[in-house]
Amino acid sequence: MVDLLRYSLVQRTKLSIPKQVAQPIIAYDFHKECQSVDELEQIKYNHERLMIEALLIRERILFSRNDPRIPNVSAVKLLLAYGKRWIDVDDLDEDRGDTALHIISRSTSSNSQDLLTIIEMLLNAGAHIDFINYYGRTPLDEAVNSDVQMLLQSKQTPPRLKCLCARLIRNYQMFNNYFWPEHGSYE
Structure with a gap:
């Protein structure tokens, strides 16, 4: 440290x-x-x-105040380059279950190019474009900027089987404790 x-x-x-x-x-x-x-x-x-x-x-x-320079391409680049082993780009916020891609897609920043650059960097770092938040919305569903919508649409591919399964599990709230008995309760 x-x-x-x-x-x-x-x-x-x-x-x-x-x-x-x-x-x-x-x-x-x-x-x-x-x-x-x-x-x-x-x-x-x-x-x-x-x-x-x-x-x-x-x-x-x-806890700093909202900074008008956010989203900041340099900060994201630095975090992704040097914080890769500590950062999960698909980590969820507690309020809405949003990933970083959801949040940046929803940004109303006037600098469209910065938004697009950050989205590209997140996708290149492995962010899932089809991740759904607690409200069943993907980053594309959250996008408010037309350039962001076009970029996300162009990057969409048919979802992988594991992503489809994860979506079903979340939508139907099928968690392990419904299907597998607790340890020691096999009788």
């Missing part, structure tokens, strides 16, 4: 990207995010402080 944080700080320094650090709060014992590699080196053996550092970064990223 320390190596990843160090790398991030070095890249920020090289690219002259300052951090927008939140005001210290009591929940984090009034600690602030590390602003330099030297600050990180001072806490690298303090497990509790490293956890606070991770939580501070998480809050900065996840």
Whole structure:
């Protein structure tokens, strides 16, 4: 974890990207995010402080205000390139069961080219174009931009058997506990 944080700080320094650090709060014992590699080196053996550092970064990223520069092609490219082993492009959000492809397809960003580029990157990273959310809608069903609709239509292929089976299982809510007895209840 320390190596990843160090790398991030070095890249920020090289690219002259300052951090927008939140005001210290009591929940984090009034600690602030590390602003330099030297600050990180001072806490690298303090497990509790490293956890606070991770939580501070998480809050900065996840709880920031809506940024008009999102969707951001560079950020998606970076996440897909360096976060591949931690990221599942078909992971679901808890609210609607949307994948990243659903969310970007629904975007009302005025920069159509960025939307198309991000969709291409997600598809190239293995995102399923036929994944259905909790409402039974695919990314194509969610698309509001005509260019996005055309791109998704052009990328559609006949669904694979495993995707069709997964859709049936989800639609009919057929889960293992209906078909297979629990361990020890074979009598």
